[in-house]
Amino acid sequence: MNETPAAENTKNVPxxxxxxxxxxxxxxxxxxxxxxxxxxxxxxxxxxIGSQNMITDRLPISRLEAYLKQKQAEGMSNISMMxxxxxxxIRTAAERPALNRFIRGxxxxxxxxxxxxxxIKKEMSLESPDAAVKIELPxxxxxxxxxxxxxxxxxxxxxxxxxxxDDTMGVLSxxxxxxxxxxxxxxxxxxYFRLLPKFLQKVSPFHCSLFITSMGSLGxxxxxxxxxxxxxxxxxxxxxxxxxxxxxxxxGTVHRKTYMDVTFVTDERICDGYxxxxxxxxxxxxxxxxxxxxxxxxxxVDDIP
Numbered sequence: 001m002n003e004t005p006a007a008e009n010t011k012n013v014p015x016x017x018x019x020x021x022x023x024x025x026x027x028x029x030x031x032x033x034x035x036x037x038x039x040x041x042x043x044x045x046x047x048x049i050g051s052q053n054m055i056t057d058r059l060p061i062s063r064l065e066a067y068l069k070q071k072q073a074e075g076m077s078n079i080s081m082m083x084x085x086x087x088x089x090i091r092t093a094a095e096r097p098a099l100n101r102f103i104r105g106x107x108x109x110x111x112x113x114x115x116x117x118x119x120i121k122k123e124m125s126l127e128s129p130d131a132a133v134k135i136e137l138p139x140x141x142x143x144x145x146x147x148x149x150x151x152x153x154x155x156x157x158x159x160x161x162x163x164x165x166d167d168t169m170g171v172l173s174x175x176x177x178x179x180x181x182x183x184x185x186x187x188x189x190x191x192y193f194r195l196l197p198k199f200l201q202k203v204s205p206f207h208c209s210l211f212i213t214s215m216g217s218l219g220x221x222x223x224x225x226x227x228x229x230x231x232x233x234x235x236x237x238x239x240x241x242x243x244x245x246x247x248x249x250x251x252g253t254v255h256r257k258t259y260m261d262v263t264f265v266t267d268e269r270i271c272d273g274y275x276x277x278x279x280x281x282x283x284x285x286x287x288x289x290x291x292x293x294x295x296x297x298x299x300x301v302d303d304i305p
Contacts, residue, residue, distance in 0.1 A: 027112040042106040067290040087146040094139040096279040097303035101270035102232035110303040117205035132205035143293040164203040206231025215240040222263040234267035
């Protein structure tokens with residue numbers, strides 16, 4: 001059977017009009033329907049550092065360690081408590097979307113995706129420089145999604161040090177000090193008016209939903225890490241070393257439990273204390289049964305308009 005060449009087959013067919021590609025919807029938008037007091041607070045408490053609240057809590061981690069051991073046996077060889085806390089926070093943000101808000105230009109904004117920043121070292125030594133990396137995931141992410149994204153970034157950096165942030169910082173570091181001070185002021189002003197170039201926001205670790213750090217890898221308890229007045233980060237989480245504690249049972253026997261201390265520093269302007277407390281309780285419930293992170297959330301709640 002003879003086949004007609006595609007060129008001949010379509011020779012006399014008029015070309016269909018091309019549809020205009022729709023612009024990708026912005027993942028960041030203003031929140032306008034909060035209470036008047038909430039709208040006014042950013043004008044009273046004008047910077048992020050001056051709006052910090054701090055909390056510490058202790059997590060039992062026996063089940064978390066069992067979960068991590070299972071995941072390592074399933075092939076997630078590099079999984080650690082860092083991955084678990086990030087996945088639990090993202091899952092919490094799926095149900096508590098106000099956690100994903102931030103203040104910019106004295107206004108409240110919300111984002112759809114969760115951006116997580118952290119600082120890593122190529123190797124654990126005093127001479128090894130710090131490097132900031134960032135991942136961006138939907139609030140429907142599972143543990144596998146978190147593992148693949150974070151492991152890829154960390155492994156890639158350690159095998160081939162250097163990224164866009166390092167290049168940007170390298171350029172800025174060569175500017176004379178007096179001029180650099182004015183350049184940073186200019187970048188902050190652009191950021192205030194939401195005019196900072198997108199490529200700078202993409203590489204900046206200060207533009208994120210959550211900044212997280214492990215003090216456990218340093219062998220010390222977690223610190224209360226300050227927020228930054230540059231960027232959008234509203235929450236900083238730190239966690240420390242494992243601690244084994246002997247506890248007395250009601251029947252008089254003693255058993256040993258393993259705990260880990262966690263601290264959060266939050267920007268109180270994005271939501272009220274009740275909301276933060278409810279979110280932390282929700283996250284602790286997830287951590288009591290981390291296996292639920294293997295599946296997508298039953299729903300992802302949108303923030304208010």
